[in-house]
Amino acid sequence: xxLLREEITGLVLAGGRGSRMGGxxxxxxxxxxxxxxxxxxxxxxxxxGGMMVNANRNIAAYEAMGAPVWPDPLPDHPxxxxxxxxxxxxxxxxYLASVPCDSPNFPPDLVERLAEALQREDADxxxxxxxxxxxxxxxxxxxxxxxxxxxxxxxxLHEGERKVGLWMARHRAVEVLFxxxxxxxxxxxxxxxxxxxx
Ligand SMILES: Nc1nc2c(ncn2[C@@H]2O[C@H](COP(=O)(O)OP(=O)(O)OP(=O)(O)O)[C@@H](O)[C@H]2O)c(=O)[nH]1
Ligand SMILES: [Mg+2]
Numbered sequence: 001x002x003l004l005r006e007e008i009t010g011l012v013l014a015g016g017r018g019s020r021m022g023g024x025x026x027x028x029x030x031x032x033x034x035x036x037x038x039x040x041x042x043x044x045x046x047x048x049g050g051m052m053v054n055a056n057r058n059i060a061a062y063e064a065m066g067a068p069v070w071p072d073p074l075p076d077h078p079x080x081x082x083x084x085x086x087x088x089x090x091x092x093x094x095y096l097a098s099v100p101c102d103s104p105n106f107p108p109d110l111v112e113r114l115a116e117a118l119q120r121e122d123a124d125x126x127x128x129x130x131x132x133x134x135x136x137x138x139x140x141x142x143x144x145x146x147x148x149x150x151x152x153x154x155x156x157l158h159e160g161e162r163k164v165g166l167w168m169a170r171h172r173a174v175e176v177l178f179x180x181x182x183x184x185x186x187x188x189x190x191x192x193x194x195x196x197x198x
Contacts, residue, residue: 010048011087014101027101039104054083088150
């Protein structure tokens with residue numbers, strides 16, 4: 001038995017600084033006529049019961065995408081875990097599935113496969129991974145977590161810790177291998193974004 005879609009809330013992480021894109025609000029950059037974060041939202045929403053967005057600026061532009069928007073609960077952009085905590089704190093379902101805003105081609109069966117592994121392994125976190133040159137590459141911002149982890153993550157961040165992998169290692173985490181590494185390509189620079197349009 002796998003998790004019900006309705007038990008999972010989707011989260012698009014769009015709270016970064018975009019420093020490699022000259023400080024641009026990456027989620028609002030045009031990609032094939034739509035803001036980049038909206039691609040992620042449209043791809044994730046059929047996989048989950050409801051959606052949220054994490055953003056720290058241009059809040060109204062993200063709200064116009066039709067989902068509630070939550071800023072980081074900590075100041076100074078401490079990294080993606082702060083966005084994940086925003087999602088966990090506002091999650092009204094038992095599970096949260098997150099994706100970054102800069103990776104619009106992630107697998108359409110992402111959540112289904114993460115959920116299957118989470119249940120099978122009785123894990124707290126399921127993380128997407130691919131093989132790159134024969135080595136396992138984790139993509140920890142593509143993950144499914146139990147919403148009850150909010151307290152643990154809040155503590156971790158208040159200890160001054162920032163590393164996603166370090167926090168996840170405190171819990172029972174399972175990696176889920178996806179075949180298509182290109183599906184996880186993320187646009188960090190303006191050139192990356194142009195290469196996605198081709
Ligand atoms: N909420 C929140 N999300 C973050 C933060 N830093 C990164 N992210 C998100 O984490 C994901 C992956 O991060 P990066 O690709 O490094 O994004 P970025 O910080 O916008 O870009 P750079 O400044 O160029 O590293 C993206 O979805 C970002 O929006 C942060 O401090 N807070
Ligand atoms: Mg990135």
